[in-house]
Amino acid sequence: MRRSGLILSVLFVFLNVGVSVGSLAMHGHLQSPLYPNPYPANLHKQWDLEVPSGYQLQISFNYLDIEPSVNCYYDYLMVLHSKKILGKFCGRNSTDPHHPGNKNIVSPSNRLQVVFVTDETNSENHLGFSAFYQAIDIDECSSTSLDPDSRCSQICLNTLGSYLCTCYHGYHLRGDQRTCVLDCGGGVFKELEGGLSSPGYPNSAPLGQNCLYTISVPPGFQITLNFSENFQIEHIQHQEPVCLFHWLKVSVPGETPKKFCGNKSPGIITTNSHLVDLEFHTDGAGESRGFSLRYTTNRVECKLERKITNGKITPNFPKYFYRDYIYIRCDNGYKLMMEGKEISSFKTMCQEDGRWHLSLPQCQIIDCGEPKDLRNGGINFLSGSGNEYKSVIQYHCNEPFYTFNQANKVSFTCTLNRKWKAEGNDIEEIPNCYPVCGRRNVSLSVSGRVFGGELAEKGMFPWQVFLITHGRGGAIVVGEKWILTAAHNLEKSSKERVKSYVGSNIVTELLKSEPLPVESLHVHPEFKISDFNNDIALIKLQSPITFNENVMPVCLPEQDGQSGNMGTVSGFGLTEEQNTADALRYVRLPIVDQQVCHESLNKARQIVPNVYPLTENMFCAGLPEGGNDTCRGDSGSALVIKNNDVFHVAGIVSWGVDCGKPGRYGVYTRVTQYTDWIRKTMEEN
Numbered sequence: 001m002r003r004s005g006l007i008l009s010v011l012f013v014f015l016n017v018g019v020s021v022g023s024l025a026m027h028g029h030l031q032s033p034l035y036p037n038p039y040p041a042n043l044h045k046q047w048d049l050e051v052p053s054g055y056q057l058q059i060s061f062n063y064l065d066i067e068p069s070v071n072c073y074y075d076y077l078m079v080l081h082s083k084k085i086l087g088k089f090c091g092r093n094s095t096d097p098h099h100p101g102n103k104n105i106v107s108p109s110n111r112l113q114v115v116f117v118t119d120e121t122n123s124e125n126h127l128g129f130s131a132f133y134q135a136i137d138i139d140e141c142s143s144t145s146l147d148p149d150s151r152c153s154q155i156c157l158n159t160l161g162s163y164l165c166t167c168y169h170g171y172h173l174r175g176d177q178r179t180c181v182l183d184c185g186g187g188v189f190k191e192l193e194g195g196l197s198s199p200g201y202p203n204s205a206p207l208g209q210n211c212l213y214t215i216s217v218p219p220g221f222q223i224t225l226n227f228s229e230n231f232q233i234e235h236i237q238h239q240e241p242v243c244l245f246h247w248l249k250v251s252v253p254g255e256t257p258k259k260f261c262g263n264k265s266p267g268i269i270t271t272n273s274h275l276v277d278l279e280f281h282t283d284g285a286g287e288s289r290g291f292s293l294r295y296t297t298n299r300v301e302c303k304l305e306r307k308i309t310n311g312k313i314t315p316n317f318p319k320y321f322y323r324d325y326i327y328i329r330c331d332n333g334y335k336l337m338m339e340g341k342e343i344s345s346f347k348t349m350c351q352e353d354g355r356w357h358l359s360l361p362q363c364q365i366i367d368c369g370e371p372k373d374l375r376n377g378g379i380n381f382l383s384g385s386g387n388e389y390k391s392v393i394q395y396h397c398n399e400p401f402y403t404f405n406q407a408n409k410v411s412f413t414c415t416l417n418r419k420w421k422a423e424g425n426d427i428e429e430i431p432n433c434y435p436v437c438g439r440r441n442v443s444l445s446v447s448g449r450v451f452g453g454e455l456a457e458k459g460m461f462p463w464q465v466f467l468i469t470h471g472r473g474g475a476i477v478v479g480e481k482w483i484l485t486a487a488h489n490l491e492k493s494s495k496e497r498v499k500s501y502v503g504s505n506i507v508t509e510l511l512k513s514e515p516l517p518v519e520s521l522h523v524h525p526e527f528k529i530s531d532f533n534n535d536i537a538l539i540k541l542q543s544p545i546t547f548n549e550n551v552m553p554v555c556l557p558e559q560d561g562q563s564g565n566m567g568t569v570s571g572f573g574l575t576e577e578q579n580t581a582d583a584l585r586y587v588r589l590p591i592v593d594q595q596v597c598h599e600s601l602n603k604a605r606q607i608v609p610n611v612y613p614l615t616e617n618m619f620c621a622g623l624p625e626g627g628n629d630t631c632r633g634d635s636g637s638a639l640v641i642k643n644n645d646v647f648h649v650a651g652i653v654s655w656g657v658d659c660g661k662p663g664r665y666g667v668y669t670r671v672t673q674y675t676d677w678i679r680k681t682m683e684e685n
C-alpha cells in the first residue's frame with residue numbers, strides 16, 4: 001500500500017509538468033525596444049513573465065546599459081514579484097552600484113514582472129538591455145516558501161518541478177502523501193529467534209492500529225516468548241472484559257487465544273508450538289506504550305517411553321530432540337525384537353511431532369530353539385530354561401533299554417550363535433541311543449535251576465517273538481527292525497503271510513495285538529529245505545520296535561558255545577508232543593559235543609531214513625536221558641547262553657528226530673557261523 005502510494009504521487013507530479021509544458025515556455029528572451037540601438041524616451045513598458053508551475057523563474061542579463069542616476073531616478077529597469085521589488089537597475093557596467101552585473105534574479109514563484117521606464121531624453125544614446133529568463137527547479141525541500149501544511153513531516157525529496165515526502169524506517173506515508181505514521185512492523189517472522197515490538201515502542205503507539213505479527217518457524221521447533229519488563233497497554237479498571245479497547249492477543253493453534261493488557265509484563269510464555277500469532281490493537285482513543293518481546297525456539301523433545309533392558313542406546317544423551325537419531329543394540333546374548341519379529345538393527349529419528357518415527361524395540365534373550373529330539377531318549381535342563389542362551393541340556397537314553405556309545409558327549413550348551421554345542425566339542429550332531437541287548441528287566445522269583453518246560457515269567461525272554469507263517473513258530477528280536485528266525489519257517493511264505501507278535505508270554509494276548517508289519521524277508525541264500533543246512537533268515541520290519549521290559553533284543557554271539565555249556569531255550573511250542581502251548585515256556589539244556597551228536601544222528605538214521613547230515617553250521621543241545629527238549633512249534637526260537645549277565649543267541653531251533661526221546665538231541669543253527677552275514681544283511685537293507 002505504502003509503496004503504491006508513492007508511485008501514485010510521482011505520477012501526479014509528472015502530470016502537472018506535462019500540462020504546464022504544453023502552454024508555457026520553459027525559457028524566453030526580452031530586450032529593450034530598438035535594442036541594440038539606443039532606447040526611445042518616455043517609455044513605460046512591462047513584461048509579465050511566467051514559466052510552468054513547480055518551477056521558479058530566473059532572469060539573467062547579458063547586457064544592460066541604462067542612463068545611470070542616483071537611485072536610478074531617471075531611467076530604470078525594475079523586476080517585481082507580486083508588487084514586491086526584487087531589483088531596480090541602471091548604469092553602464094558592473095562597476096556601477098545599480099548595475100546587476102552577472103547576478104541572476106530568481107523569483108520566489110514561477111512568475112515575474114519586468115518594467116522598463118525612461119524619461120524624456122536619451123542624449124547619451126544608452127542601448128538599453130537584453131535578458132534571458134528560464135524555468136529553474138525549486139528546491140521545495142529547503143524552501144521556506146512552502147506553507148506549513150504542505151511540508152513533509154519527515155523526509156523531503158526534491159524532484160524536478162516538485163517534491164516527494166517519504167518516511168523514516170518504521171513509518172509509512174499516509175494518504176495525504178505528506179505525513180508519516182508508525183508502521184505496525186513485522187509481518188511474518190521466520191527466523192529461529194528474533195524480536196518484535198509494537199509500533200512506537202517504548203513511546204505511545206499510534207491509535208486506530210491493528211498490527212498482526214506471525215512467528216512461523218519450521219515444525220519440530222517450539223517458540224518461547226520473552227516479553228520485556230516494560231509493558232503497558234491501556235487497561236480500563238473494573239471493565240469486563242478487561243482488555244476492551246487496547247490489547248495484545250496471543251494465539252497458538254488449537255488453543256484459546258489470550259488477551260493481555262495492563263502494566264504487568266506477561267514475562268515468559270512457552271507456547272509448545274511452531275506457530276504463534278500476535279495481534280496488537282488500539283482503538284481511536286487512549287494511550288498504550290505497547291510491548292516488546294524476544295522469542296527463541298528450541299527443538300521438540302522426544303521422550304524415551306521406557307528404558308532398554310539388556311541393550312544400549314547410542315548416543316547416550318540425557319534428552320533427545322527433533323532430528324536426533326538413536327541406535328539400539330542389544331547386549332551379547334540378546335536379540336532385537338519389534339512387534340514380535342526379530343530385526344537385525346534398529347535406528348529411529350525424533351520427529352517434528354515429538355514422537356520417534358519407530359517405537360522402541362525390545363532386547364530379548366536369544367534362544368537355540370527346541371533341541372533335536374533324541375529317539376529313545378530324552379532331555380533334561382541342567383541349567384537355564386526355555387532353550388535360552390547359556391542353557392545347558394543333557395541328553396539321556398531310555399535306560400535300561402537304550403544307551404549311548406561311551407564316546408558320545410551328552411551335554412549341550414546354547415551358545416551365542418544360537419546353536420546347541422556339545423561341551424568341549426565342535427560337533428553339533430546329537431548322539432544316538434542304541435538298544436541294549438541281551439538283558440532282561442525282571443527280577444526272577446526263582447534262580448532258574450529247574451530243567452525243562454517251565455512257564456516263563458513276564459519279561460524273562462523279551463527277545464521272544466511269536467511267529468505265524470504256515471504254522472506256529474518262533475523268532476528272535478536282534479535289532480530295532482530286525483528279527484532272526486529259522487529259514488524253514490519262511491519256506492513258501494510271503495512277507496504278507498508272516499505275522500510277528502512281541503511283548504507278551506501269552507499267545508491269546510499276543511493275538512489280540514497287531515502283528516509287526518514286515519518290510520522284507522531275507523532267507524539265507526544257501527538254505528536248502530532238502531538238507532536244512534543254513535537254516536537261518538532275517539525279517540526286516542517296516543518300523544522300529546520301541547524296547548521296554550517286555551521287548552528287548554538279544555545279543556549276537558561273540559564266540560561259539562562250548563559243549564557242556566548250558567543254554568536256555570524258550571518257545572511257545574515247548575510242551576508234550578502234539579500239544580501246543582498258550583504260554584511261553586523254557587528249558588535249560590546243555591550243548592552237546594559235535595561227535596556225540598553225529599553218533600546220535602547216525603543211530604537215528606538206522607531207524608528213520610533221510611535224517612539230514614549234521615554240518616558245521618549246526619550243533620546239538622539236549623539231555624542224553626531225553627524228556628526235556630524243543631519240539632515242533634519252537635522252530636526259529638533262540639537258544640541263548642548267558643555270559644557275564646548278558647544273553648547271546650547261540651542257536652536257532654532248527655530240527656530234530658522226534659522230541660524228548662532219550663539219546664536224541666535237538667539240532668540248532670550255529671549262529672556264530674552267520675554273524676557276518678547277519679550284520680551285512682542288516683547294514684545293506
Ligand SMILES: *[C@@H]1O[C@H](CO)[C@@H](O)[C@H](O)[C@H]1NC(C)=O
Pocket residue numbers: 226227268294
Ligand atoms: C528474557 O529476557 C530477559 C531480558 O531480555 C533476559 O534477562 C532473560 O534471561 C530472558 N529469559 C529467558 C528465559 O530467555
Ligand SMILES: *[C@@H]1O[C@H](CO)[C@@H](O)[C@H](O)[C@H]1NC(C)=O
Pocket residue numbers: 399400440441442443549
Ligand atoms: C527295570 O527298568 C527300570 C527302569 O525302566 C529300572 O528302574 C529297574 O531297576 C529295572 N529292573 C531291573 C530288574 O533291571
Ligand SMILES: *[C@@H]1O[C@H](CO)[C@@H](O)[C@H](O)[C@H]1NC(C)=O
Pocket residue numbers: 450451452453454623625626627628
Ligand atoms: C524236565 O523238566 C521238568 C520240569 O518241567 C523237570 O521236573 C525234569 O526233571 C526235567 N527232566 C530232566 C531229565 O531234567
Ligand SMILES: CC(=O)N[C@H]1CO[C@H](CO)[C@@H](O)[C@@H]1O
Pocket residue numbers: 092093095
Ligand atoms: C570597464 C569599463 O568599461 N569601465 C567604464 C565604466 O564606465 C565608466 C563611466 O561611467 C568609465 O569611466 C569606465 O571606463
